[in-house]
Amino acid sequence: MTREHQNDGAAAADAMVAEADTGARNPAGLQGRIIIATCIIWSIFQLYIASKLPGVLAQLTGFSDFANIVAQARFVHLAFAIVLATMAFPLLKSCPRDRIPFYDWGLLVLGVGACLYLIVFRYEIADRPGLWSPTDIAVSATGMVVLLISVYRSLGLPLVIIASTFVLFAFFGGNSEWVREITNYGGASLTKALGHYWMQTEGVFGVALGVSTTMIFLFVLFGALLDRAGGGNWFIKVAIALLGALRGGPAKASVLSSMMTGMISGSSIANTVTTGTFTIPLMKRIGFPAEKAGAVEVASSTNGQLTPPVMGAAAFLMVEYVNIPYIDVVKHAFLPAVISYIALLYIVHLESLKMGLKGLEKQGRKINVLMILILFLSGFIFLGLATFLMIGVRAALDPVMGDSIYAALAIVAALYLVLVAVAARYPDIEVDDPNAPVPQAPRLTPTLLGGAYYALPILILVWNLMVRTESLERLSPALSAFWATIFMIIIALTHRPLKAFFRKHDVLAETRKGWNDFVQGLIMGARNMIGIGVATGAAGIIVGTISLTGAHQVIGQVIEIISGGNLMVLLVLVALLSLILGMGLPTTANYIVVSSLMAPVIVTVGAQSGLVVPLIAVHMFVFYFGILADDTPPVGLAAYAAAAISRGDPIKTGVQGFGYDIRTALLPFLFIFNTDLLLIDVGPLKAVVVFFVALVAMLLFAAATQGYFIAKSRKWESALLLFIAFMLFRPDFFLDSVSEKYASATGPAAIELMGTQETGNDIRLIVSGPDFDTGDLRTTTVVVPAVAGNGETALSDQGLTVLPEGEQLLLEEPFPGTPHFEALGNEYDFYGDSPVEISLVQVENDRLPKEVFFLPAFLLMIGLMLIQRRRATQPAF
Incomplete structure (x- = not known):
């Protein structure tokens, strides 16, 4: 070209x-x-x-x-x-x-x-x-x-x-x-x-x-200022320096840079253009076809909105709709985002292996694959480790600093000056020409240190969102974004003149450039918010109609009838609805529409089928598919933007991009049935195990979809890879087949069974009775915590009053404000001819841990690796 x-x-x-x-x-x-x-x-x-x-x-x-x-x-x-x-x-x-x-x-x-x-x-x-x-x-x-x-x-x-x-x-x-x-x-x-x-x-x-006004604008403005000041280009150059010399390096760098810029960009299309203008030509230079080069960028950019700590605009709406702190949204989104991006890196690597591609030339020492993996993982956990470190430092300084903001400002200012002084020793990070005759990957050390101060505002944002000590409370997302934006403004205005001062160059000229960056950042922040501002207003019409008319009940009943009450069918329909609406709606509006209409339906149908689905899992499900719509043909705008750069076919680019994103489309279905992936009620040690196993499973799934593992896979080998991945993702499926998960009881025996459980253990109540609207018999499942030795107390603590009558446990209507009023009081007719009763009580049996099925899965994986290794014609890495 x-x-x-x-x-x-x-x-x-x-x-x-x-x-x-x-x-x-x-x-x-x-x-x-x-x-x-x-x-x-x-x-x-x-x-x-x-x-x-x-x-x-x-x-x-x-x-x-x-x-x-x-x-x-x-x-x-x-x-x-x-x-x-x-x-x-x-x-x-x-x-x-x-x-x-x-x-x-x-x-x-x-x-x-x-x-x-x-x-x-x-x-x-x-x-x-x-x-x-x-x-x-x-x-x-x-x-x-x-x-x-x-x-x-x-x-x-x-x-x-x-x-x-x-x-x-x-x-x-x-x-x-x-x-x-x-x-x-x-x-x-x-x-x-x-x-x-x-x-x-x-x-x-x-x-x-309201969320657009108080939160979303500030995060979008923060991203615009960071990009205008040079932070976006720094992300790209660091990614190229880190991964560019590997096999298929520019494509891997595209994944990493899009992830980093996606953290502070609310638009998949803008992210595609920002990073794709540089990475797509480089991918083509090393041998990627135009459509695959564009598809890698599209898949990377759409997933950027899934990446904590700063996610797409819809993530801030979750705070209001699910009524949880933003720090919890970040926690739940963390593991799927990490797994998804590592799997995309692996897919790019497999594509490079299949095409026999190489990386860019690079001066100096190259970094091996193991070190790359360590650095990539450390990039995700760096903010977490830095946060814990800052908590310790902050706690140590509490007697001196108290809640004074001035001491904190002094520390940040000193660190900023030091980092700028270090950056001044290296050449400025300029935007390279991707069509240069001999493109080379830059050296990592000068590139990283030449813009390390760009990471400070993100660190401040994470600090404010996550750090809490005895004298310092976490700030709201709005205030966190405000202080991060203020510091970003300071960087935009001062980093150029400060570097000029340390280099003894023309400070005045650089000051003018800094002022221009600041003004352009204000302009771009506002222009990037136009669509979000009017979209959230229009989405309010839909939410207002639901509150005025109960329209969600009509649509919910239609979907329930179509799905036949089958949760998996319902999830597929909701995924398709999100993808179809997302072809014409921005992610934020799509999320509002689908979550308002379908989130209650998914929770209800899940409860009727015996699966208690956490509300955050449902909202994350909708969020994921709303974002995936940006690369879904025939309308995926991110695919059209990438094709405009690559000069490839936009439909083929979208199809290929969605093929790469199948791994991301799989995750929402998995965390509906396996909430461990969202780190719900998971301790630190178990979280590490969940991460490792889920990562291996996702890599095997990616290898199956690409038809290549150690060597080109035969059909039965791809099928086996899918089976192994399923064993690792859903070990409880196999355990439930050989061992009953729950012990059940009815009537007075159920109360006795509840009293045998340790305090805090989950007790499942299967409630049946006439539907408030139709009068038809329906069942649902609610979960209450046990109180050791007293089943009736466990119920009364949750606002549930039971009247034993023979072998029946009749249930009185719960009072408004009690934990289960929404699930029971609004759904059942407690004054009809048929009673509402607890028809069954279930407690989890003491059985083998589900993790025992990891062993045969790993043995099958090792066996397949040995089989394919004999056919391998090139190193796996």
């Missing part, structure tokens, strides 16, 4: 990012400056409301509106998103891109007015809740229309169609007798529905937009 063609491909990919993420319209002159100014003001506003300045200014001036604006921030947030969507995205492809036409200015004013109306007249609105005036309804209708137009501009038609469908359901769903029977919903008037959507925080301005 000529350099001109490659540059054309990169330009086309950049244009695709603009179309999908940042806005394809860039007018010159005053209109262009207005867009830039709006971006900067939006970013500064988000930093302002995240800081303590509003409260301080309110105290100093006595003007409470300085503080009140924080409570009204989501209205301003959506107003900014609508303004920028209107100015930066043309309404139609035929509309001008070099200027903003007059009708867009009109839409802009209407949208801003509809949002700010809720601030200006907030006291009057509060005095008449639910009694909406004609003006309220007119403003609500205007706001909804302008919002949907903004969504159409920035995200296309799919989300508009879905949101509009839900609005129509709100208006006309009550006309269906079937809907009324399921939901008791009789329809909504125009006044009631529009007020619900716009005038309160149940619809557009609900949880999703």
